[in-house]
Amino acid sequence: MFKSITKSCLAVTISAVFLAACSTSPTGRSQLKLYSKDQLANMGTQAFDGMKIEQKVSQQGVDNQYVSCVASFITKHVPNSVFDGQWELVVFEDDQVNAFALPGGKIGVYTGLLKVAQNQDQLAAVIGHEVGHVIAEHGNERMSNTTLIGLGLEATNQILNAKQVTNSNMIMAGIGLGLQVGVQLPFSRTHETEADLIGLELMARAGFDPTQSVELWKNMDKASKGQRTSEFMSTHPSPATRIETLSVNMSAAQSLANQASDNPNCSI
Template sequence: MTSVTKHIILAATFAFLLTACATSPTGRSQLKLYSKGQLANMGAQAFDSMKSNQKVSKQAVDNQYVSCITSYITKHVPKSVYDGEWELVVFDEPQINAFALPGGKIGVYTGLMEVAENQHQLAAVIGHEVGHVIAEHGNERMSNSTLIGMGMEVTNQLLQSNQIANSNMIMAAIGMGVQVGVQLPFSRTHETEADLIGLELMARAGFDPKESVNLWVNMDKASGGKRPAEFMSTHPSPATRIETLQSNMAAASHLANQATDRPNCQK
């Protein structure tokens, strides 16, 4: 066994031990190197920057509508995730997007409200984004990027020190392999997990979980079919997302039927 192989095996073993130190809400092993306080500080800084650099909506109707939906969703977020008042900002931008950040920050773009046709569909998106925060996906992505960066640097140094021929080409191939074989599937796993957490959140909040499927039908139409192949994408295809949601719909519908709230958020 060469010294290069020994170092790679040791690095892989170390990475495996680290990934076993935390578990996601769906039972998946996670690597989390950053504290909740660090993530909350980073989230607040990013949110402040966005508020300064993007147009914030002054439309009272839009703000009240989104705030109404958000209040029902965040009421069901565990206090261990965030035990404070969530800050919501509606950005007056045409992009079809929304996000949630650690530390209780939520942003919704007005373009999304053209695609999410009702309160239930918008609740599906907000629930999904809050799901990322609940599962600490930001922490996990940053932690894995840190670990991958360290591993790539160590591998490069080993190749150089052992005078391996074509080391630059080897590193480029490893980089592509990491992206396609690790980072992209990893991102798709996060998206699927957030879909499931969001589905449960919206159902517990009293929204109609079946509308999450209609949302992705609308999203697919809005994209005009211009999507990369799923294995090269950070997100599952709409068809895959719909299939996952439908396979979990019975449990979600049961939760929705038991919900004590019946939201009536109007545009």
């Protein structure tokens, strides 16, 4: 019986896939994207405007100028097909060690990050990584993936109820956990690795020192003080995994940096 249920769910999912737009990521990975770039840009702008109201914006001119300087070198190497307008950057006054970029040309950096990203090159690695998510349209892909999973789970639930399957709630809970661990978490880790590689290339093309991306993750590891979820149950690869991936691709990045026409000199 479970096999027939699975096949029915699969049929629903496949039908949805055929109706969706498929494409390829910058690293050559197949992607499913159900939403248009305009839709994502509007969502990004609305979310960013809300954050500027709800969160404290830093008034420290030095921090703002420094972060804007680094970001400007990164964003000039973003293809116009991704965003061809003026990027908006805001520094938020918050101790969290984080940054983000949104469709529609929005970048947010938290002041806590500036205590861990110790120089312009390490900050460029973070901003390049976050912009890499936008370039690869990971937000679109995550939303599309969630939509399809939702359709599949709803179909399964209806089939279980129609056939009056015993312990249907327990089965649904098991399927949900299996999807999270078996699909969504590895999916997110794939995005993080892809953004690392895109960010590495971006910072190198912008004239920053790509080797500092490795130093950044050493700093991140120290800052976490060992309080990390195991990689298997995390949406992010471990710092050690990220350092290994970056190191393997460092030679190509160094070649790009050696050829770069830019020579950033952003100081705080």
